[in-house]
Amino acid sequence: MSLTSRRALMLAPLGLAVAGGAGFYGMLRGMGTGSYDPRGVPSVLIGRAPPDFTLPPLAGSGKPAFAAAELRDLPSPVLVNYWASWCVPCIIEHPQLMRLSREGVPVWGINYKDKPQDAGAFLTRHGDPFARLAADESGRVAIDWGVYGVPETYFIDRQGIIRWRWAGPVTPEVLDGDIRPLLRRYA
Incomplete structure (x- = not known):
């Protein structure tokens, strides 16, 4: 050399x-x-319909699951929230999801790579804000959505178009500064 x-x-x-x-x-x-x-991680899905998917309900939840087709022509906007029982930031955001649910905002959950019994115990302990609850045990649907970690929340308007995405916990500041204005705008 x-x-x-x-x-x-x-x-x-x-x-x-x-x-x-x-x-x-x-x-x-x-x-x-x-x-x-x-915190800004761009999503290619903003302004588009969610990718096509069908998921089973979370076992033992008693809640109906949902598919991409059900996110079109909605009576009101919907928040889709990816979460897991093992996710510490999910505990931080849970009171905000509970508040939105009590206010009548539809929150649809997708439980991500979790054990059904652990997810059920989480909801029993912290409350269940979800009107619908699906399970993405393999994480395949999350890949199609571009999810890189939980929690992650998507705002879907009444026509089924993703208008907003938040990577990380929904805090009171995110609720008041982002979600509430979106609810007013797309109501």
Whole structure:
């Protein structure tokens, strides 16, 4: 190995560190100006109908499941919420889902890669906000929706078009700042 090759190999980590630092600096500047949203994970489904799917009901829930066809021509907008009993952020968002359900907002749940008995115990302990409840045990439907983790919530208008997506827990701020304006707009 020549001296030039050794020198290039020794400078490679420095070059990677400089590139990483420049990317981090750009991210920080974007956050400062408001042009970078660290929670903003774009979805190709915004403005489109949900992908075609049919899921079974969550075993033991006594709730009907749903399919993509049932998300078209709705009497009112619907929130579709991917959740799991093992998901800690799902506990954080659960009071907001319960509040929406008590207010008459249809919340349809998709239980993600969970054991039915664990999901049932979660709903018994925390309450059940779901008007319909399906199980995506394999996670295949979640892949089609572009879900990368739970919780994740989608707002679907009365025509069956996805208008909004939130990756992460629905907090009181998200409820008041995002969901309530969408409900007013698409009611």
